[in-house]
Amino acid sequence: GENVEQHPSTLSVQEGDSAVIKCTYSDSASNYFPWYKQELGKRPQLIIDIRSNVGEKKDQRIAVTLNKTAKHFSLHITETQPEDSAVYFCAGTTSGTYKYIFGTGTRLKVLA
């Protein structure tokens, strides 16, 4: 079955710097990759997603890139702010099943 690995598990950056979180997936049939932000004690919130027919997608300070050949995708956050501090999860699924498999999470700390 699908397996999604996520790195790093923790990431600390200075306010204003960029943060990059990487995920790799095992199922070559996976074609949709969402990213979630989860603040302490709250539910996951979808922040950006990418489909396999696109190599990159950007929404203001966040962007996601996808390398289908290498089977990995990354979340990029630029000009980080303290409110970006949270746990970020990647996920992967196929359009046939919509069975979402989550990564293990990255705890991002933005230091003021």
Next chain:
Amino acid sequence: EAGVAQSPRYKIIEKRQSVAFWCNPISGHATLYWYQQILGQGPKLLIQFQNNGVVDDSQLPKDRFSAERLKGVDSTLKIQPAKLEDSAVYLCASSLVSDLKYFGPGTRLLVL
């Protein structure tokens, strides 16, 4: 629109007791998911429903966990008997077609 509702929000039980969680998805959403999120880990899919049929329950510990979705709307997840390792947040999510965007607030279970 109203979001995904879950109850109870918190539950404390002793091991070997039974417990049930309830989820009311967004109106019209055909797909309903139950995820288990252990502290510090990513959400793990327990069961996925499409209307009132089970799409995937491969990671549901069927000797103690059961779930149903009557009439393709509300769903209940039951644990009987509970073990210490079942302590987690149980997240319900629903989807109209494919995007996993709407999560409930979760039920936080503590098994003593």
